[in-house]
Amino acid sequence: MSHKQLRRYPLYVPYLYLAPAMAILCFFVFYPLLKAFVYSAQSYNLLSPPRWVGLDNYRALMADDRFGSAFLNSIRYFICVVPLLIVLPMLLAILVNRQLKGITVFRALFYIPVITSMVVAGIMWKWIYMEGGILDWLLIDVCKIVTVSPRWLTDPKTALYSVMVVTVWKGLGYYMVVYLAGLQAIPVELYEAAKIDGASAFKRFKAITGPMLAPSMAVVAVMSSMAAMKVFDEIYVMTAGGPFETTQTVVYDVYVTAFNDLKFGYASAMGVILFVVLLVFSTLSVRMSERSYSGA
Amino acid sequence: MKRSLAVIANYVLLILVTIISVAPFIWMLSTAFKGPGDDIFAFPPRFIPSDPRPGNFAAVFKAIPLARYFLNSFIIVGVSIALNVALSLLAAYPLARMKFRGSRFIFIAILSTMMIPTQLVMIPNFVLTVQLGLKNNYLGVILPGAVTAFGIFLMRQALLAIPSSLEEAAWIDGAGPGRILFSVLMPLVKPTTAALAVFTFVGTWGDFLWPLLVIDKDSMLTVPLGVQKLQGTFMNDWRLISAGTILSMVPILIFFCFTQRYFIEGAMTGSVKE
Numbered sequence: 001m002s003h004k005q006l007r008r009y010p011l012y013v014p015y016l017y018l019a020p021a022m023a024i025l026c027f028f029v030f031y032p033l034l035k036a037f038v039y040s041a042q043s044y045n046l047l048s049p050p051r052w053v054g055l056d057n058y059r060a061l062m063a064d065d066r067f068g069s070a071f072l073n074s075i076r077y078f079i080c081v082v083p084l085l086i087v088l089p090m091l092l093a094i095l096v097n098r099q100l101k102g103i104t105v106f107r108a109l110f111y112i113p114v115i116t117s118m119v120v121a122g123i124m125w126k127w128i129y130m131e132g133g134i135l136d137w138l139l140i141d142v143c144k145i146v147t148v149s150p151r152w153l154t155d156p157k158t159a160l161y162s163v164m165v166v167t168v169w170k171g172l173g174y175y176m177v178v179y180l181a182g183l184q185a186i187p188v189e190l191y192e193a194a195k196i197d198g199a200s201a202f203k204r205f206k207a208i209t210g211p212m213l214a215p216s217m218a219v220v221a222v223m224s225s226m227a228a229m230k231v232f233d234e235i236y237v238m239t240a241g242g243p244f245e246t247t248q249t250v251v252y253d254v255y256v257t258a259f260n261d262l263k264f265g266y267a268s269a270m271g272v273i274l275f276v277v278l279l280v281f282s283t284l285s286v287r288m289s290e291r292s293y294s295g296a
Numbered sequence: 297m298k299r300s301l302a303v304i305a306n307y308v309l310l311i312l313v314t315i316i317s318v319a320p321f322i323w324m325l326s327t328a329f330k331g332p333g334d335d336i337f338a339f340p341p342r343f344i345p346s347d348p349r350p351g352n353f354a355a356v357f358k359a360i361p362l363a364r365y366f367l368n369s370f371i372i373v374g375v376s377i378a379l380n381v382a383l384s385l386l387a388a389y390p391l392a393r394m395k396f397r398g399s400r401f402i403f404i405a406i407l408s409t410m411m412i413p414t415q416l417v418m419i420p421n422f423v424l425t426v427q428l429g430l431k432n433n434y435l436g437v438i439l440p441g442a443v444t445a446f447g448i449f450l451m452r453q454a455l456l457a458i459p460s461s462l463e464e465a466a467w468i469d470g471a472g473p474g475r476i477l478f479s480v481l482m483p484l485v486k487p488t489t490a491a492l493a494v495f496t497f498v499g500t501w502g503d504f505l506w507p508l509l510v511i512d513k514d515s516m517l518t519v520p521l522g523v524q525k526l527q528g529t530f531m532n533d534w535r536l537i538s539a540g541t542i543l544s545m546v547p548i549l550i551f552f553c554f555t556q557r558y559f560i561e562g563a564m565t566g567s568v569k570e
Contacts, residue, residue, distance in 0.1 A: 009473045014390035017473075018402060021387035021443045028440040029409045032420035039419060046423060095309055106310045108556050110317050115552050115559075116545065117502030119520040123527065123541050124320045127327065127534055132337045134323055141339055173317070177559065230413055233504045237524060251415045258419050259509060271416035278413055 039268035046264060057269035066245060067270060070253040073160060077249060078228045078281065080161070084168050085175055085224040086217060092172060093179035094209070107180075111173040118170065122237030125166045129153050129238075156246040159239055163247055166234050171227065175220045182216030183209070214290065221285035229278055250274050321545075328352055328538035336534055352539040359536070360529055362543060364515055365522035368434075369501060370547075372518060375438050376500040377493050384447035384492060385485075389477050391448070392455035393463070403452075409445045414506070422509050432513040437506065441499075447492050454488035455481060487558070494558045501548055519544050 040057055044050035061067050096107050113121065128135050129152035136149045152162040186208065194204045232251045235241060241248040241256065248256075250270060258267035326343045330336055333347030356362060390396060391403050421440050430436030458481060466480050482489070504520045511517055517525070523544045530536040552559075 008467055009394075011396070013473055014394045014396040014399070017386045017390045021383040021406075021448060022402070024383065024439070024443045025406065025409055025445075028421055028424075028442075029412060029417055030405075032417035032424070033412055035420035035423075036416050046426070092313065095306065095313070098306060100303065100306060100310075103310075106314060108552075109314050111556065111559060112321070112549075112552070113317055115498050115502075115548055116321075117504070117520045117523075117548075119502070119504055119523050120541055120545055121320075123523065123537065124324050127324060127538065128320055130337075130534075132339075134341045137339045137341055169316070169320075226413075230415055232415070236504070236508075251413075254415055254419075255505070258422075264419055264423070268416075268419050271413070271419065275413055275416050279411060282411070 036268045036271055039265050040272045041269075042265040044264040045262040047262070050265065053265065057266050058273075060266070061269055061273065066248065067250075067253055069245065070248045070250050071273075073246070073248060074229055074231075074250045076160060077164060077167075077231055078225060081164050081167055081171075081228045082221065082224050082285065085171050085228075086220055088168070089172050089175035089220065090179050090213065090217070092176040093183055096176065097180060097183045107176075110176060113170045114173040116170065118233035119237050121166055121170050122234045125162075125169075126153065126238050129162055153239055154243050156243050159243055160247045163231075163234050163238055166238070167228070167231060170234075171224065175224065178220055178223075179213060179216050182213045186212045218286045218290060221288070222282045225281045225285045226278060229274065229281060250277075324538045325542055327534055328542045330535050349535070352535055353543060355536055356526075356540040356543060360522060360525070360540070361515065362522060362540065365517050365519045365544075366547065368516060369519040371434055372437050372507075373497055373500045375434065376441060377496045379438065379442040380444065380447050380496045381489055381493055383443035384451045385477070385482065385489070387443070387448045388451035388455055389473075389481070392452045393460075393481070394473075406445050406448055414440075418506065418509065425510055430510070432511055432516045434516075436510045437518070440506065441503070447496070450488060450492055451485065454485040458484050490555070491558045494555045497551060497555075498548070 039050070041052060041054055042050040043053045043057075092110065096103055096110070127133065130136075131149045131151055131154070135152070139145045140147060140149070150158055153159050190208050190212075191204060194208060199207065230251050231249055232255065235247050235249060235252050236255075239247040241252050251274065254267045254270045254274070257263050257270060322343065323341075326345065327336055329348045329350065329352065330345040331347035331349035331352075334342065334345050387406070391399060391406075425431055425436045428436075430439070462484070463476055463480055466476050471479070502520060503518075504524075507518045507521055511521060523541055526537045526540040530540070
């Protein structure tokens, strides 16, 4: 009797509920993951049957200049974008965490770039960056910083950084909300106690806000480093990898190699390297954001 | 005195960030209304058109099948939401409320998919889609994203928070696991379900790379693919490119107006994505 009460459903029931989701994940994530590793050791163009080449793809990648510069561009992207996306949204979250009139309206407005598709954002910024466009007017006529257009997206020196601005612009609101969730979980009593003890605003930030936000920071660090290493849409829309391939990143190179050059095996080897680098980078960024507060 | 100064400083900052977030949209909107009598490269730029042409928007509809792109996107987004909500709930239910062999392993396996870049699996998935004959097919776009670790994790967190005493009464009344999920648990996780639906909407609505690979037939294009094509169609006529881009944003903006509170709520419960 008691045994029967414990088992309220047949043993297979939990698996039955899991089955549809697991089927999708197996079919479109786990199986393709294995397949990607297999492809990376093959020469395959979809038209003729794949041919085993062992580690040749990886060897060729080491000597591939285009991949080398794409890899370097991805690292540049990571180094510039991730710190900005860790710091700026935190400051923004602190700003909108105040009890001010109309604050919910401001929060919603800051979130609009997040819901905009990257294609729309890319086209909008392309128009802003246009030679003789509104940004040039702002810098030439209003701020008088430059005298001729810097040709934001067509000069090899500035193109990559101009695209980064769009990635950061679109990401701010998203990570702001992640930090906001962290901020609202901090008990108010901590600040009150610190105030009674006479701690300055800066000290309160260093001793309370910072450490209490460390978990949110780790989440933002991982998410933004994954996003930075996987950037594609904004590059496709704004520069198509140019000028002179200076805005080609790893994912862009994977795309071109697989779907323009039809080298599926070679592109898969690039993807595998991206996968490994992502694992390393996200681990690193968690460690770094942990360390920055464990010592304080 | 010092306090009100701080409040003013706060508002100045808030307005500054608002300008940075919103000005690109206003500038594009202004360009979309400009007629041939307006110099769109004028120094200083004019935000209010002197020769306004609402007809730019009609011209976009005439030049490209934008209505068809909207329909394609709505179908893909609608089916994706239904699948994501249903499959995430079904999978999260045993993970949160049942004890069974391998539950820990399965949960970790699901979470580990968050670390796998879609850009790595997209090549085999593309080959698979071609072999299944799902190129230029709604299902080819939808199926790889029909359920995500994020969705399952989000729903599991919500289900875990429900006290088991609520379930207990239903078990005693002889309800099966299906009844428990539908009649007892689902009504209690409505806000999280809504948050998942909202996130799925924004994600699939803006999705670009995967549809770019799977769809090349004009009548099957989604809105982002159609918007990307504007640049070629209108040969650098930025008045019409702007008009098309602005039109493409209308559905998501309306949607956001009604659902914005769920974005904040979703981040509060989940705060883990992709």
